Amino acid sequence: MTQIIKFLAVVALVASIAWLASDPGFEPALALVGSMSALVSAFVVEKRSKRHARQHQSVSNSSMGIQAGGDVSIGDINSDKHAK
Numbered sequence: 001m002t003q004i005i006k007f008l009a010v011v012a013l014v015a016s017i018a019w020l021a022s023d024p025g026f027e028p029a030l031a032l033v034g035s036m037s038a039l040v041s042a043f044v045v046e047k048r049s050k051r052h053a054r055q056h057q058s059v060s061n062s063s064m065g066i067q068a069g070g071d072v073s074i075g076d077i078n079s080d081k082h083a084k
Contacts, residue, residue, distance in 0.1 A: 006039065009038040009039035009042050012031075016032040020032050
């Protein structure tokens with residue numbers, strides 16, 4: 001999916017450069033900035049998604065594993081919360 005977005009961003013960048021070259025003005029320059037930002041953000045999003053995909057966990061047979069992207073609170077499932 002990101003390959004399609006990158007391809008379309010490159011096509012938009014080339015088209016906006018051609019538009020700016022043929023008709024210099026504010027609108028073609030704005031299109032150039034927008035297509036450049038789309039191309040850069042496509043690479044940033046791909047890099048960020050690869051970084052988050054590196055989670056790995058090994059758990060033995062009698063254990064319970066918890067993976068989360070944020071804060072995790074773990075308690076004993078056999079204990080009573082209202083113990084005095």
